[in-house]
Amino acid sequence: NGWRVLRPMGFDSFGLPAENAAINEGGHPREITERNIAAIRDQMKRLGYAIDWKREISAHEVEYYRWTQWLFLKFFERGLAYRAAAPVNWCPYDQTVVANEYVIDGRCDRCGTLVEARMMEQWFFKITAYADELLHYDLPEWGEWPERTKTIQRNWIGRSEGAEILFRIEELDVDVPVFTTRPDTLFGATFFVLAPEHPLVERIEDDEVREYVKRTASRRGEARATEETKTGVFTGLYVTNPVNGERLPVYVADYVLMEYGTGAIMAVPAHDERDREFAEAFDLAIRQVIDEDGVLINSGEFTGLPADQGKERIVDWLAEEGKGRPAVSYRLRDWSFSRQRYWGCPIPIIHCDDCGMVAVPESDLPVVLPEVEDYRPKGVPPLASNEEWLYVPCPKCGKRARREADTMDTFVDSSWYFLRYVDPHNDRAPFDRRLVDYWCPVSQYIGGIDHATGHLLYSRFFVRVMREMGLVGFGEPFGRLFHQGWLQMGGSKMSKSRGNVTGPDDLVDEYGADAVRTYILFMGPADQDMEWTDTGIEGVVRFLRRLWRVVLEVATNTRPMHHNDTQQVTALGRKAHTTIAKATNDIERRFHFHTPIAAVMELTNELGRSPDDPAARFAAETAVSLIQPYAPHMAAELWERLGHERLWDEPWPEADPALLERETFELVVQVNGRVRDRMEVPSDLADDELVERATASPRVQSYLDGGKIRQTIVVPKKLVNFVTD
């Protein structure tokens, strides 16, 4: 009531789903995309969604993606978008790189194909620079994010505290850093391991080592993790343990990952399961340095300290000696966002032999997605096939240069769209900061839990950076977050990408938009997945018909005793008020949409039993008002039949607190915690009067049976409980 609410709609229209559909059906991705958008828009209108269509945006339209490109350039200027060779996930079906966040169980989230690890030069956003910040939340509203979402993000970022320690290899004249969370076990290190991809390994001239590295390169990731026994090879080199000068043999083994920490570890077989397995396989020493009580042993001057103190003291000592320092490591990796596909936002970069990577000048934006002969994926970016588009003069030196032909991941488009909603037609900037600061952060965000480590993290990263740039005045994109469940059909999630969707069209044809909307919300809590059943909706259809009939009966009731007497408060009138209170509280505060429907059903049932009640008209109006968000078409019609005009111009009904209080209530009388009698008593009785009435009950007397009452508990407006010996 009285709030200004923005209800926009947009389409994340670039990307693989649209492009793959176009490939399967034939035709240009743009045609398919725009046809689908039109169909979805029509469906939403048929269902009666209240959307401000003037603000509609689509990621694939030039007016939108020119500002995606503009933002990219801002990130590029700050070094937050960079190109580098790195191990990436390659989807052999879609013929493109896929972000870590959208590889699920080793498979491409879009097509379900197993991805391969490849070393490729790709574009990355430096989200890792914000790893620590993204663990901390800037909005009090963050408290309203579901616990599980926060946990998923925390796990994904994967912060661990420990130390970086330098181990010297004399033969190569280098200090090799390792990351460890257990510097307290430093005295227990008995060997040292390099990942096969570690740069130092190339310098080791040893056939066996070369052979091993070659062998492991072919089975990475999954295959490596499921290996039963640890494999590795001795390099002939030794490192010096900085804390005691011991010389430890250096191995190359693929249980050490280049992607995490420094790609090298100190191995402490006594206190690490994996190191122990390796030590047992290679017959290496195992030295315990912490006893059962968590106290350091065999640890030189640190012996006798509890482990947590030992940790600190050893790191302090290393720092003084210049051989180590406290360090933090993250699991999160930079976001790879370049795709070797056609249907996406072009990356506004020009590669020049002399000047290197040059940003397309802002004044030359947008870089319009060119037409190409054949946009099917072939592993090389399709944009490169349009040579007229590809070759342009270098903006710096004017020499012939080449455009970047990769396109952006569609999650770049969706990392800022909510800001565009407030100013969708601005052609001088992505948005006006004043408007954004007025409307945003988004008060209530709704989306699937499946985006916890993807879209929801990317957007938080984008907004952090945009705040630093002065583009927005806040650091979190979304306040309250709600994860809706998915409709299921035959046990699996109905979704566009899975293709098991019963289009709402058929259901609307059969049952009507109001019934479909009401049933979907009545099925259960909105955050739960729900199996669609046709028999379920029949119940809702019956209810809506009953409501229709009962309200019409009231609307046309001309019997003389029927009038809207606000003075005379009846049970039905009170029921209407408690229904308002419940529905309002459940929707606003609890985000429960199924219980208000149940409450209106109850009200309707009661109204049907007493259509001549003096409060019948009020009860009918209440039922119609409360059902409006669910069944807006029918509610609007009934409202008119009740002699009013436009229901959607009416304020939400308010319960009269005075009428929520009943004049009498049912007093429950317990003896030793068991209900023994109930009686209707006036609400304004004092405690001792309640006890008096309770004691008077013959039923209660029979249970007290002359026994001694040890204690009497009175809960106002509820019950009296006698405790006997």
Place this chain on the structure above:
RNA sequence: GCCGGGGUGGCGAAAUCGGUGAUACGCGGCUGACUUAAAAUCAGCUGCCCCCUUCGAGGGGCGUGCGGGUUCGAGUCCCGCCCCCGGCACCA
């Protein structure tokens, strides 16, 4: 293994602050009314066990994954387990 979320009838679920015979509302099922019949609609019943029965109903016990505990009173709080779902995981 670590972290998070859950477990209530035949089914979807409700019980908002420890205070009404747990299971509202709906689905399904059973019975009846209306009907030539069906549909639609309406009414009643529908957790388990036992006792009494004059057939109206009444009475007792057990029940919210399992076992304990706190309390006058526990679906709700505490301790210990079991199971299901999700995230992370050769992450040093």
